[in-house]
Amino acid sequence: MTRFSWQRWLGIMIKEFTQLRRDRLTFGMIVGIPVVQLMLFGFAINSDPKHMPTAVVMAEPGPFARDYLAAMQNSGYFDIAGSVDERQAERLLDMGEVQFVVTFPPGFQRDLLRGPPPVLLVQADATDPMALGGAISVLNHLGREVFAADLPGRSVPATPAVELRIQKRYNPEGITAYNVVPGLLGVILTMTMVLMTGLAMTRERERGTFENLLATPATAFEVMTGKIVPYILIGLLQVTLILLAARWVFGVPMLGSLVLLYGVVLLFICANLVLGITFSSLARNQLQAMQMTFFFFLPSMLLSGFMFPFRGMPAWAQDVGSLLPLTHFLILVRGILLKGNAITLLWPHVWPIVLFMLAVLAVGVKTFRKTLD
Amino acid sequence: MSEEDLVIDVRGLNKHFGDKHVVRDLALQVRRGEIFGFLGPNGSGKTTSIRMLCGLLTPDSGAGQCLGLDVLQDSSAIKRQVGYMTQRFSLWEDLTIRENLDFVGRMFGMADRRQAVDNTLRELGLLERQQQLAGTLSGGWKQRLALASCLLHRPRLLLLDEPTAGVDPKARRDFWEEIHRLSAAGITVLVSTHYMDEAERCHRLAYIADGELLASGTASEVVAAQQLFTWRITGPLLQGLAERLGQLPGVELVASFGTALHVSGQDSTLLQHSLSQALAGSELAMQQLEPSLEDAFIHLMHYRRRQPGATP
Numbered sequence: 001m002t003r004f005s006w007q008r009w010l011g012i013m014i015k016e017f018t019q020l021r022r023d024r025l026t027f028g029m030i031v032g033i034p035v036v037q038l039m040l041f042g043f044a045i046n047s048d049p050k051h052m053p054t055a056v057v058m059a060e061p062g063p064f065a066r067d068y069l070a071a072m073q074n075s076g077y078f079d080i081a082g083s084v085d086e087r088q089a090e091r092l093l094d095m096g097e098v099q100f101v102v103t104f105p106p107g108f109q110r111d112l113l114r115g116p117p118p119v120l121l122v123q124a125d126a127t128d129p130m131a132l133g134g135a136i137s138v139l140n141h142l143g144r145e146v147f148a149a150d151l152p153g154r155s156v157p158a159t160p161a162v163e164l165r166i167q168k169r170y171n172p173e174g175i176t177a178y179n180v181v182p183g184l185l186g187v188i189l190t191m192t193m194v195l196m197t198g199l200a201m202t203r204e205r206e207r208g209t210f211e212n213l214l215a216t217p218a219t220a221f222e223v224m225t226g227k228i229v230p231y232i233l234i235g236l237l238q239v240t241l242i243l244l245a246a247r248w249v250f251g252v253p254m255l256g257s258l259v260l261l262y263g264v265v266l267l268f269i270c271a272n273l274v275l276g277i278t279f280s281s282l283a284r285n286q287l288q289a290m291q292m293t294f295f296f297f298l299p300s301m302l303l304s305g306f307m308f309p310f311r312g313m314p315a316w317a318q319d320v321g322s323l324l325p326l327t328h329f330l331i332l333v334r335g336i337l338l339k340g341n342a343i344t345l346l347w348p349h350v351w352p353i354v355l356f357m358l359a360v361l362a363v364g365v366k367t368f369r370k371t372l373d
Numbered sequence: 374m375s376e377e378d379l380v381i382d383v384r385g386l387n388k389h390f391g392d393k394h395v396v397r398d399l400a401l402q403v404r405r406g407e408i409f410g411f412l413g414p415n416g417s418g419k420t421t422s423i424r425m426l427c428g429l430l431t432p433d434s435g436a437g438q439c440l441g442l443d444v445l446q447d448s449s450a451i452k453r454q455v456g457y458m459t460q461r462f463s464l465w466e467d468l469t470i471r472e473n474l475d476f477v478g479r480m481f482g483m484a485d486r487r488q489a490v491d492n493t494l495r496e497l498g499l500l501e502r503q504q505q506l507a508g509t510l511s512g513g514w515k516q517r518l519a520l521a522s523c524l525l526h527r528p529r530l531l532l533l534d535e536p537t538a539g540v541d542p543k544a545r546r547d548f549w550e551e552i553h554r555l556s557a558a559g560i561t562v563l564v565s566t567h568y569m570d571e572a573e574r575c576h577r578l579a580y581i582a583d584g585e586l587l588a589s590g591t592a593s594e595v596v597a598a599q600q601l602f603t604w605r606i607t608g609p610l611l612q613g614l615a616e617r618l619g620q621l622p623g624v625e626l627v628a629s630f631g632t633a634l635h636v637s638g639q640d641s642t643l644l645q646h647s648l649s650q651a652l653a654g655s656e657l658a659m660q661q662l663e664p665s666l667e668d669a670f671i672h673l674m675h676y677r678r679r680q681p682g683a684t685p
Contacts, residue, residue: 011479015468022467022506212463212522214429216480217452 008218012226016200020230026196034188034238038181038245052099052135054078057089059106068120071142072102077135089123100124100135178253181246182333183306185239186326189265190272190300191293193235197276198289200227206285220365224281228273235269236262246337255340264336267350268329271357278364300326325353380405380530380561381426383437383444388421388430388584395421397584399435403563403577408556410575411565414674418584419565420460423532426563427457440530453481456523460534462515466508470499470518473507474525481526489525497521497551513544520551531555533564537571549574569667580673587673596669602644603637603664608657621647626675628668637668 020027054072058065061083072078081098089101103121105111111118122139201223204210213223239262246252254261275296283289301307303321321327328349335341335349381403388396396418403409413419424430426439428448437444442451464473474493478486494500497517502510507518516536523531533552537545549571552562556576564575572578572592579589588595606614611634615627618636623643628635638644648659664672 005482007482008480011476014479015465015472015476018472019465019467207466208459208461208463209465210463211429211459212477213480215427215452215455215457215459216477217449217482218480 004219004222005217008216009222009226012218012223013229016227016230020234030192030196030234030238031241033192034241035245037188038184038242038249049134050076051079052077053081053097054100054102055081055089055092055098056083057086057101057103058083059104060108062109064109064112065104068104068142069102072139075138075142077138178250178338179334181242181250181252182337183330185242185246185265185333186268186304186329187301187306188238188242189235189269189329190326191297192238193231193269193272194276194279194296195290195293196231196234197228197273198279198283198293199286200231201277201280202283202286202289224277224364228270228277231273231276232266232269235273236265239265239269252337254337256336256342260343260346261333261336264329264332264346264350267353267357268325271325271353271360274357274361274364278360278367281364281367300324303327305330322352323356325356328352378405379403379438381409381437381439381563383426383435383439386422386425386432386435386437386444388418388425388433395584396425396432399581399584399586401579401586401589403561405561406556406559407576408552408562408564408574410572410578411563411581412567412572412578412670413565413581417582419581420534421584422581423457423534423563423565427455427532428452429457453526454529456526456528456531458519458523458531458533458536460538462507462519464507464515464519464522467506469504469506470494470510470521471503473518474522477522477525483526489527493521493525497524512539513541516540516544516548520548524555529560531560531562531564533562535565535567537566537568545571569665569670572666572670580670582674587676588669592666596664596666599664599669599672600639601637601664601668601672602639602641603635603662603668604644604648604659605662606634606636606648606652606657606659607632608655611657614657618648618651621651623647626668626671628671635662635665635668637664637672 056069069080073080078100081092084092086103089098089103092098092101101123103123105118105121108118108120122136124136201210204213243254243261247254276293279289279292279296283292299320303317304324304326305321306326331349332346335346379402381401384400386396386399386401387394399418399422401422411419411422421430425432426444428444428451431448432445435444439451440454444451465476468476471490471494474490475486478490483489494503497520499514499517499521502514507515510518520533520536523533537548540548545568552564553574556562564571566572575592577589577591578595580587580595588598590598606618611629611632615629615634618624618634619627623638623640624636624647625638626636628637636644636648652659
């Protein structure tokens with residue numbers, strides 16, 4: 001075994017940097033991926049959607065109905081698109097043009113003033129049930145409040161049987177970005193780090209330059225770690241970009257220690273890079289490396305608690321999820337940013353990442369082919 | 374010949390890729406300072422043999438030394454003293470000439486890297502292009518850069534795998550002048566090639582087909598060993614004649630040239646008899662020739678094809 005040489009190691013690192021600098025597309029992706037994903041997901045993923053298009057079927061227009069519609073509009077959850085007849089309303093709903101249809105029954109005003117409480121029919125497009133929760137609870141609320149001033153002595157139509165009281169901790173306004181943006185930190189790092197390094201070695205193999213590298217005395221360890229370091233710095237750059245956006249664009253609170261956060265991030269980056277470089281030495285070409293990356297990336301997205309609540313998954317899925325570094329990283333980052341957790345609370349989620357990294361590194365060094373056999 | 378004068382001395386090297394026996398019982402001796410030509414058709418095992426010599430592939434069996442080091446045990450020590458030029462350009466196309474050499478220098482842990490890179494750039498006339506990206510170079514310049522990169526760490530042995538493939542005649546000539554200069558400076562060169570003129574520029578040759586060494590020695594020794602007799606036939610209307618002559622007893626191979634045919638065989642009397650009969654009464658003339666290296670190699674190739682696996 002040849003002894004580790006700093007000069008060779010440095011050489012590999014400098015070469016990677018130079019090549020990276022020349023590869024405009026890759027470099028653009030390094031900056032572009034976090035920015036675009038952050039903008040897309042940060043703004044696009046929202047489990048408490050507002051401004052949902054709403055159509056109204058009104059038998060007899062009157063001041064009370066107008067008041068009610070105005071209140072709906074003001075709640076922010078509904079964009080009243082206009083009045084239509086029943087058949088049109090049905091069609092709009094079918095086509096997904098509107099999320100809600102609100103039907104005011106004939107004699108709405110008369111019944112409201114003196115009669116049995118009128119029935120307000122709300123038809124909702126429930127294909128995405130998560131989207132409805134907020135809006136429906138607002139409707140319940142409106143029913144009690146809107147006419148309180150106009151009809152002092154009267155109970156109000158569509159009064160809900162139970163009173164809802166929801167308390168949201170850490171994120172009292174239910175701003176989804178607080179949850180999504182820290183999660184994106186992990187997702188973006190997983191994707192770019194694994195993919196970039198996954199391609200790093202297969203690229204050499206595909207272009208034939210690997211043969212030249214093997215003809216030199218460089219060792220497997222030197223090549224692998226030398227190739228990793230530039231990407232660590234890139235990962236830290238990405239994290240800084242995301243955190244700046246989290247703070248200044250999305251207003252995510254940062255209660256915990258930034259130093260601790262960067263420490264956790266560094267560990268997570270290393271785990272992903274080691275995985276990437278191992279994929280790279282297993283794969284025969286860049287396409288295979290890409291496929292391996294996505295094979296790993298998909299469960300990371302779905303089972304880590306990024307996409308869906310971790311506690312909502314069945315036990316076996318939670319077990320699989322617990323193997324993935326992203327699962328633990330998400331808990332760590334949300335803990336640090338939103339709850340201000342200190343390291344003592346975080347430790348149970350640090351060691352699984354370390355373990356993952358060591359296991360993968362062992363596979364990587366073992367499978368690194370020092371010859372062309 | 375004493376042991377110390379052999380830079381490469383291997384015996385019984387074997388290599389399989391799956392079911393395919395790519396190199397069979399290869400024995401090779403290369404002397405210090407000589408230019409040794411390694412010839413054979415495509416897929417004959419030349420590249421595999423070279424890769425085994427420089428430690429890129431592990432032989433399945435066999436033994437031997439390269440620069441006094443064991444080919445099976447000391448491959449990393451061998452790598453330090455060998456300059457290996459791959460068949461396909463394998464330097465980094467997105468690095469400049471200088472960056473490529475700098476990188477290789479670092480990989481070999483050279484203390485005087487900057488100096489060595491400067492010298493190599495100057496010696497191979499690359500100084501003016503040192504900032505050019507390797508990917509933008511033409512074939513001839515790429516080859517020159519590849520040679521520069523394997524000379525940088527001052528190896529004692531050069532292994533060149535078809536270094537002149539796809540290079541124009543002028544660049545090829547310059548390249549061979551460079552090889553002879555290196556050889557004169559005491560560097561041993563093993564070079565694989567398809568070109569006969571290049572084979573004739575080597576001090577000694579080996580011919581390999583289907584993984585098996587079929588002939589070795591100087592060019593004239595290799596030719597003589599085939600015990601071949603060649604006649605040159607000239608005259609009008611040579612078209613179609615080659616096929617007819619090929620059927621005659623004693624004729625082993627016919628090679629067409631623009632204005633002549635070369636007809637060869639190992640049985641001199643039979644060959645001469647067949648030819649004089651066939652040409653009798655025609656305007657064609659025949660004249661005996663010294664068989665060329667090319668005739669010898671084509672004969673070797675045919676011999677091989679007719680008797681597959683003649684030797685284990």
